[in-house]
Amino acid sequence: MSLIVEAWQDHVGAVDAVLTAIYGITLPEELRAINNARGAHLPADHATRIDLMAQFGFTIHQQGPEEEFYAYFGHYVMNPYRPAGDHFLRHDPNGPVVVSPFGTVLGRAGEHYGIYQDMRLPAAKTLFLITLLNWLDDVHVVRSGRVWNYGWGGHGSDLMPGQPTRAALEPMLDWLKGLFVDDTPGGRVAVEFSSAVRSRDMYLAWEAVHPGGISFNYPVSATN
DSSP states (O other), X not given: OHHHHHHHHHHHHHHHHHHHHHHOXXXXXXXXXXXXXXXXXXSOSHHHHHHHHHHHTOOEEOSOGGGHHHHHHSSOOOSOBOBXXXXXXXXXXXXXXXXXXXXXXXXXXXXXXXXXXXXXXXXXXXXXXXXXXXXXXXIIIIOOOOOOOOOOBOOGGGGSTTSHHHHHHXXXXXXXXXXXXXXXXXXSOOBOOOOHXXXXXXXXXXXXXXXXXXXXXXXXXXXX
């Protein structure tokens, strides 16, 4: 564990040093306002990793472990929540980090986290429409005011020419921008490009006005 902590210290220190060099900021709260998201294979135990994130001042857990949801429901979690250390798909109202869920690497289909997942263009569009329909139902019927997420993962190498992500990226963005982004059905903005930081802040604002509310909660008997 000591080697893991040392590796974290090296990584966080290097990123913070870059931010200091670029922006001239040095205060921990200033640095963590930017360097605030973390994902790591080690420690593998969720509780230990989440606790370590809290110790380092991180408030956003990188998307990924909640992809297990796809194995049960055929789509991803749609709402930000605080993952629990004993099971990543359980909401912990006192959890120190927020995860903003979204899909795996755009343009690819295959196993990730031991689960076959499809994020090729037709499937990615289908998952978006599922999210949009659930948001519409929430806005007009349920009226919970919850925050809704959609997106995909990727690595720098996935954006290189000849990669499936590169081939899918422009048509996916064109489709979203041309048909949905900034559109206002019923007077409400349906979709806008955003970030994990804004998703976290919107979730925290929702949480503040819904004390005890659970953003992410599916009955065990439900599969839709």
